[in-house]
Amino acid sequence: MMRRRPGPLPVFVFLAATAVGAGLVWAVHVVESQRDRTDFEASADLAVDRVVTRIEKHVVLLQATRGLIAAQEGELNRLAFDRFMATIDTINELGGVQGLGFARLIPTANSPAVEAEIEARYRVDVQVRPPTTEPWRTPIVMLGPVTDRNLVALGYDMYVDPTRRAAMGRAIVSGLPQMSGPVELVQEITQDKQTGFLIYLAFGTGPDTPTSGFVYAPFRGGDLVRAALAAGPPLPVAVTVTDTEAPDRPIYTSPDKPLGQGLVLQRAVELAGRQWSFTVRELYPPAPWRRNIGSLLVGVISFLFAGAAAAAVSARQNEAEQVRALAAAARREAEYRGLLLNEMKHRIKNHIARIQSIARQSARGATDVKAFTDAFDARLQAMAAVQEILAGTAVPQADVRSILRTELRQGLDTDQVEHLMEGPVVRLDERQAHAFAMVAHELVTNAMKYGGLTPEGKGLRIAWSLGPGPDGAEEVTVDWGERFAATPEAGAPPPGFGSRLIDASLKGELSGTLTRDFHAAGLRILLRFPLKPAVGAAAPEQMAAQ
Incomplete structure (x- = not known):
């Protein structure tokens, strides 16, 4: 008796089982992708939080410095200021910041008095600089800790620079700490130059106040972000930080390059009146088959199950074929x-x-x-x-x-x-x-x-x-x-x-x-x-x- 070819049922069973398996593979793949994405986003958000927290700590130090000056009734007492700086852990608290200082707001004609004030406080002969046509100046009159970099900055008129001037203007209007856009700090006296920025906090009510000016902190962007990321267990991410209004001048770019095409996260954060953009990349992305090992295993098992189910149905069909043939012949x-x-x-x-x-x-x-x-x-x-x-x-x-x-x-x-x-x-x-x-x-x-x-x-x-x-x-x-x-x-x-x-x-x-x-x-x-x-x-x- 000639054996008939199997009907479409085994093929249907195979396709149905394969479809179910494909659904399971997709579900596992989605879960794996979500898990990897969640883990990566947790690391990326932690990196962003470390940088933001570091800057917020510096803002607190600025506010404390303004409180110190207010407690001295506006007197800029270097001895008291040095004792205050000695209480700060410069490695952990000031990592990335060049120091804390005060820039006095004065009419341009009062520059000689400021030069005499600086010489009396630090025993250095400086001039208020650079030349300006502005009616006002904000020369740096106090900056600690005392280092070669900071001594160079004494007497620098920050009001001349439009980027710094805009931040100081916002600080006066808002009464809150305000960050400047990317600049090159006066302290950059070596070949290793970094993009910097400053945070200003207005002090006094106006130019007629004896000590009107700005408590401020200058930052080296690279040092700041590195110090922030190092404040805890290492994170497997590469970070790029830019000011959204100056994207062509990045504040920090991680020296570590991602080893492959990994996940990427974008975050925009408001910081002291500026918006920073964080681009975080997966530093060590696994190979695609390693990332989806679970879905691959489910796919192989589902395919084997579909084949076994189709073979079983085909066997049952072959066993029942003779009975159906006899019944059909009797019916005919x-x-x-x-x-x-x-x-x-x-x-x-x-x-x-x-x-x-x-x-x-x-x-x-x-x-x-x-x-x-x-x-x-x-x-x-x-x-x-x-x-x-x-x-x-x-x-x-x-x-x-x-x-x-x-x-x-x-x-x-x-x-x-x-x-x-x-x-x-x-x-x-x-x-x-x-x-x-x-x-x-x-x-x-x-x-x-x-x-x-x-x-x-x-x-x-x-x-x-x-x-x-x-x-x-x-x-x-x-x-x-x-x-x-x-x-x-x-x-x-x-x-x-x-x-x-x-x-x-x-x-x-x-x-x-x-x-x-x-x-x-x-x-x-x-x-x-x-x-x-x-x-x-x-x-x-x-x-x-x-």
Whole structure:
């Protein structure tokens, strides 16, 4: 017994299991990605927080310095200021900041007095610089701790620089600490220069106040961010810090370069009146397969499971295949027997109706018993000839007229039959002739039982023709018309076995169509079916010869 190929169920099971597995893989991938993203964002946010916290600590020191000066009633006492600076852990508290200082706000004409003040406080001869056309100056008059870098800054007028001046203006207006944009500090006296910035806190009420000015802190950006990031366990990130209003002058760029294409985080933070942008990158991104190892394992397991499930279903199908084949064969056998039984019943009824019609027609023109017997026997022989066509054992006349003539002679006289038909010679091959004879047999039988050939009927007319079909090939059209004494009020009767047999023969064997039209005068049926290329109608000369 030939083994059938497995059906689509194993493929469906495999695809369904694969789809479920793909969903699990995606879910695991999303969880892994979210986990990695969450871990990275935690490290990145911690790096940003360390820098922000460091700056906030310096702001607190500025506020403490302003409090010290206020406690001294505005007197800039170096001894008290040095003691204050000694209390500060310069490594941990001042990491990244150059110191804490005070810049006095004075009219430009008072520069000599400030120079004398600085010389008296630090024993250094400095001049207020650089030259300016501004009416006001803010020279640095005190800065600690005392270092070479800070001593160089004494006397520098920060009001000359527009970036510093803008920050001092905001500090006066707001009364809050204000950060400047990126600048180069005066303390940058070596080749190792860094981008810097300053934070100002206004002190005093105006230029008429004896000690009006700004408590301030100068920062080296690189030192500040490095010190902030080092204040705790190392973080696996690379940080770039820029002022959003001066992106072309970064405050800090991590010297460590990421080893591959990793995650990136952007943060914008408001700091003392400025906005800083933090770009944090993953410093040691894992390889893609390592980052998604969980989803890869789930994918492999899901694929193996899908294959195993499909194989199991295929095996069950193969085991049940013989049982299904036997059941199908038994079902087909039962259907075939039922069809034979129905056809036999139908044919018996048709034979009885035909014999009754033959008897009526024979008795109608008979003058004695012998005439009736001769006519009756002749029609029975015609019926037998048609049965041979229907059985497919012989085709005496394989053309439309001969088949119709043979069928009609079962119930009508020969002279009557010839007057009922009109059409050219159309030859059919054996298969077409058999199918058309089946259709004609059923139509004649119905006409004898219900239509134009009943005792109450008013006749029958059959015409056929050849012409081009929709696809250009030759097509046979048979126009079958019956006239009734009266059309039933209920309209067309429901189709019976004979009608279904006509439709099956016409559509299945002849590849044709059939339309029925019950009208006031009777019934019209149009049959159309294509003529095979090798078979055609006879020429007019042949028709004349026949």
